[in-house]
Amino acid sequence: MTDAILVLEDGRVFRGESFGAIGETIGEIVFSTGMTGYQETLTDPSYKGQIVAMTAPHVGNTGINDEDFESRRIWVDGYIVRDPARVRSNWRSNRSLDDELAAQDVVGISGIDTRALTRHLRERGAMRGGISSASTNVDALLAKVTAAPSMKGASFLADVTTDETYVVPAVGDKRLTVAAIDLGIKGMTPRRMAERGIEVHVMPATTTYDEITAISPDGVFMSNGPGDPATTDHVTAVLKQVLEARIPYFGICLGNQVFGRALDLGTYKLVYGHRGINQPVQDLTTGKVEITAHNHGFAVDAPIEGTFETPYGPGRVTHVCLNDNVVEGLALLDQPAFSVQYHPEAAAGPHDAAYLFDRFVDLMQVSTSSTGGGL
Numbered sequence: 001m002t003d004a005i006l007v008l009e010d011g012r013v014f015r016g017e018s019f020g021a022i023g024e025t026i027g028e029i030v031f032s033t034g035m036t037g038y039q040e041t042l043t044d045p046s047y048k049g050q051i052v053a054m055t056a057p058h059v060g061n062t063g064i065n066d067e068d069f070e071s072r073r074i075w076v077d078g079y080i081v082r083d084p085a086r087v088r089s090n091w092r093s094n095r096s097l098d099d100e101l102a103a104q105d106v107v108g109i110s111g112i113d114t115r116a117l118t119r120h121l122r123e124r125g126a127m128r129g130g131i132s133s134a135s136t137n138v139d140a141l142l143a144k145v146t147a148a149p150s151m152k153g154a155s156f157l158a159d160v161t162t163d164e165t166y167v168v169p170a171v172g173d174k175r176l177t178v179a180a181i182d183l184g185i186k187g188m189t190p191r192r193m194a195e196r197g198i199e200v201h202v203m204p205a206t207t208t209y210d211e212i213t214a215i216s217p218d219g220v221f222m223s224n225g226p227g228d229p230a231t232t233d234h235v236t237a238v239l240k241q242v243l244e245a246r247i248p249y250f251g252i253c254l255g256n257q258v259f260g261r262a263l264d265l266g267t268y269k270l271v272y273g274h275r276g277i278n279q280p281v282q283d284l285t286t287g288k289v290e291i292t293a294h295n296h297g298f299a300v301d302a303p304i305e306g307t308f309e310t311p312y313g314p315g316r317v318t319h320v321c322l323n324d325n326v327v328e329g330l331a332l333l334d335q336p337a338f339s340v341q342y343h344p345e346a347a348a349g350p351h352d353a354a355y356l357f358d359r360f361v362d363l364m365q366v367s368t369s370s371t372g373g374g375l
Contacts, residue, residue: 020101033276037348063093184225222255293349
């Protein structure tokens with residue numbers, strides 16, 4: 001086993017062993033609190049640019065299979081675990097996590113105190129860091145880390161979005177058509193819509209408003225994705241046109257932040273973010289508390305109580321995180337548009353928020369019946 005080091009931008013050093021590919025990587029160090037679903041986490045495009053530390057101590061016991069990929073590849077820029085499984089044990093597994101990381105050239109480190117790392121990040125915030133198993137020269141790695149760009153101001157949409165439009169057909173009878181703008185979409189998301197009779201046209205982040213309306217959608221969806229929402233000028237401008245046309249809209253994660261920007265709200269970087277599948281959120285419209293899957297380091301700045309004015313009429317915060325009162329959902333009151341900051345497709349994770357896809361269907365059906373059809 002090769003020695004490896006983890007160096008944080010504030011000079012904190014952890015020493016362990018290589019896990020995955022041998023080499024060097026630099027990114028924003030964040031932690032995920034999920035106890036399961038590591039394959040879905042690794043293949044979530046929202047993690048582009050980040051090195052992910054798992055708070056669960058034992059990782060890799062179910063190996064890797066070919067069915068649970070949420071996208072075409074692993075997106076994390078590095079991986080940190082305390083105790084990697086020595087033996088994979090699952091009937092669907094056909095290779096080990098270590099082998100998959102190595103095959104996809106993902107540099108990782110194991111054998112460090114991930115509890116100490118997590119407490120450090122909770123106290124000081126997510127920060128740049130680097131992993132190296134090619135060299136254990138701390139000073140050299142620290143110099144590269146402090147010279148690296150921060151997540152604030154970063155844009156990865158060109159890296160993660162689809163190159164061309166593709167269609168996920170409705171399961172059973174087709175009821176509706178949705179234009180889904182891919183900002184880093186997970187594979188389960190269009191499948192959840194397809195299960196509800198929606199034909200989903202997954203379109204690149206560069207898609208224009210005219211290209212959206214060319215397919216006569218009953219609704220527009222914007223997905224999760226990585227990077228700073230302040231850099232999403234194009235998709236924000238397109239969403240403003242969607243809202244002006246009163247086309248039903250649903251956004252998740254980055255799609256929630258883009259919605260906030262379209263409503264003239266600000267966004268800001270969280271200290272250490274929300275990542276995992278056990279985050280408590282309250283739906284303020286029903287009072288119900290849901291356990292939800294999160295992956296976001298930025299949030300929308302909006303008043304939790306009451307309503308606020310937007311260019312499209314009054315809006316309100318619909319969901320809030322019970323851990324820290326971060327805004328987790330928005331809606332317009334006078335037209336069919338809403339969003340949430342978390343992942344209702346929940347792959348992996350709880351299914352408490354699956355009803356949001358039904359809410360989107362209801363909005364589109366009401367809009368279609370009132371206009372006599374799609375666009």
